[in-house]
Amino acid sequence: MPLHSLQRLSPTAVLGLWHLTETPAELWPLLPQASTYQTLLPATADARRQAQWLSGRVLIHRLLSEAELAFPAEIQVRNDATGRPWLVGAGLGDTVSLSHSGQWVAAVLARGGRAGVDVEEIRDKAQRLASKFLAPGEWAAAQAAHSPGAADASAHYTLLWSAKETLYKLAAQRGIIFKTQLLLGEFEWREAGEIPATLVLSGAETRHCICYSQPSPGYVLTYCHEPIP
Template identity: 80%
Template structure:
């Protein structure tokens, strides 16, 4: 299906969602420079992962056509040696963040600042692994919220994991310890809202705000864009 939604987060940043229903064969014609992308396609990917990989690049090119129409067809979405996506041919300004899970793809294209986005299929895996990525106070707050019936446990823990993934992408660094360096403050779970967050990096603490929503039943979305001051 075509672009599901497009949301301007600021005058310089746009968030796009794509509901992935296409096969890889249907996605290839939607990309500019398909030969170049064929060379970049990760080896040994099955059809589902190929569709997610292609869908992410199709979505970013749709966002590029909205924001950089003169360059959109000439830009290639590549990955650096840490796995983060970047735009070859776009110059030093724009930044991107990309995520996919199940049948959904999410992307942010920002002309300045930094950005992070994550979409997650709701599963019980995050609940099972909560002690590995949540600080003690975060885990206690999550357990209290579940016991009070404020949110389905699988949904709540998937949201917490997604929020930390977005904060991790915002940090733009490898080797981050989710449990001690990506910290989430208290919030009242709703269908959409904001989560206060703290990034502990290089001996400094910085404050951030992670937005969240449920784009479709069974999925959570988190994102953050911080333009330059």
């Protein structure tokens, strides 16, 4: 389907969502410079992964053309050595963050500053792995928020994982330990809201705000954009 939504986060950044229903064959004609992207498509990707990969780049190009942020006309989306997307042909400091899960693809496109976005299909995996990525206080707070076996517990833990993924992308560094360097503060669990967060790098702490919502039942979305001061 076409671009699902475009949300202005600031004068220099937009958040876009794509509801993925297309096959790879349907996505290729929507992608500028398709011949170039054919050489970049991961050779081992199955049809589902191909569709997610392609729709992410279709979404970014749609944002480039519709977001009115004055990007150069000829831009390609590539991945660096860590797997993060970057914009070939864009200005110094221009940034993009991309995520896909199930039927949703999300991207934040910004002219300067830092950005992170993550979309996750709600599963019980995050709850099972909570002790590995949540600090003791975060885990205790999550456990206190739900009675044993509560139906919305999986959504809560998936949200916590997603928020840390967004904070990790905002940091743009490898080797970060989710449990000790990506910390989430207290918040009221709702369908949409904000989560205070702390990033611990090189002994210094910085404060951030992670926004969250549910693009559709069964999914959570988190994102953050911080313009240049």
